[in-house]
Amino acid sequence: MRELHGMLGVSRRVLTGLVAAGFVTPTRGPRNAWRFTFQDAVLLRTALQLRAARIPPRKVIAALSRIREALPDELPLTGIRVSAVGNNVAVRTGPSKWDAVTGQLLLDFEVAEIKGDVVFLDYGPPRRNGERQAEDWYNLGEQLRLSDASGAEQAYRKAISLSPRPYYAAYVDLGVLLCELEARCKDALNVFDAALTHFPDDAMLHFNRAIALEDLGRFEDAERSYQRSLEIDPTHANAHHNLAILLEKRGDPQGLLRHLNAYRRLTT
Template sequence: MTLDHPETPHTLRSIQEMLGLSRSAIAGLIANGFVSPKRGPRNAYRFSFRDVVLLRTAHDLQQADIPTRKILRALQRLKATLPEELPLTGLRITAVGNSIAVHDRESRWEAETGQLLMDFDVAATRGSVAFVDRRREPTAPAVSAEEVFARAEVLESKDMKAAEAAYREVLAIAPDHADAYLNLGAILCESDRQAEAAHLYDDALHRLPDVPLLHFNRAVALEDLGRLDEAIQSYERCLKLDPTIGDAHFNVGRLYDHLGHRREAIRHFSAYRRLQK
């Protein structure tokens, strides 16, 4: 789709025709704060080139079920970098891994991180703005995630920094690789970076909420940080998913006992002893 004369403010009707969005969809995006178009004659909306880009981006991210708060955070940063009018070099906005990447012919920068399912171009073509959908199958990585994971495991006994980098490479290739999260988090905790580990586990659980050991490892990191109530919640979530993890019963029982909750402590210590038989 193209729009001639990009320096001219765009009307609601032209936005509908260009982006294929209904009037109510555009109104909803405005109401949610994604764009703040100016008003023209008869109080009608007037959209800039930047508004067009933000509307299209917000719509695509909503269709990908990205939370509104995350979209707003990304677009606030993106809005600060986009020009009001079409740059001569053109722009390209794509989802790269967990980030929104903004490109022009001279530079490339991130607007926000997050798992985004959006890839389209905004390009200058003979004075027009062209939106080109680029939804293609991802190119297979040259090295598989499992190959890099195996290398990372070997590196743990030789070079911890290299192992950490390798596990991060695994997650760049396969963002849902639970074992890579577990091992990387363990490395972070062993190097006294518990806060970073807890943040890593939060990201992991956003993708993999039903992996018990991710909850367990998160609880260990939170316990080391002194965030005992949160640690208890993570241990309990771990046990809800898998009540046979004895160490989770023991650890949460110990925390309950420390906080003076004797009944809960006894319940978990009893479960721990039963599992040891």
């Protein structure tokens, strides 16, 4: 939920409402936390744009249900395009355009003036060329993450270099990917340090940086990074947990108990 909140730029309350309304059905992970797929994130982003275009909620749910069935496990870089047309939802795949609810093909002369933003199923509306290319590369990195770590790394780095604005998600995912690879935590630390020059008050970046520092044996620096993460977000349960374990290793039983108790309060 925290990662999705940062990605979509909306409040936890809005995301919870969209889930409760049936726009997506996330699974449950460790400690009963919600886990969203790539398609879930895409559909939620699309739902937000369609609601902004004043499409009735019932019609949005019906349209996204059909779109979800049509989404492949791995989206092509070209993606598919969703738009609000009058009070309806239209989907374009290549040269074809069809009504998202009825499945009926639409001809160009049947299409009214588009109302609101057009949404690409690549996390956002049409953007400048650099932004769109960056998101295409980021999406490719997500697809390659489990099967080709080297290819995913190159795709994330390409997304960061092409994006006209600091690309938060690409920084985070590249750093995490590198830290998961053997002997790449130093490279991951460089990525997190670069990201923090753009997002200095992001708790997740400080948390991930602490993990990289801990893996490098820099325990004092890791402790400071965990502390900084908790200064920004005192409800970050995993930061409390990791810091408790680290303080135990460093011979601080009081710190261990303090953060372990905080972790238990947040997860029970």
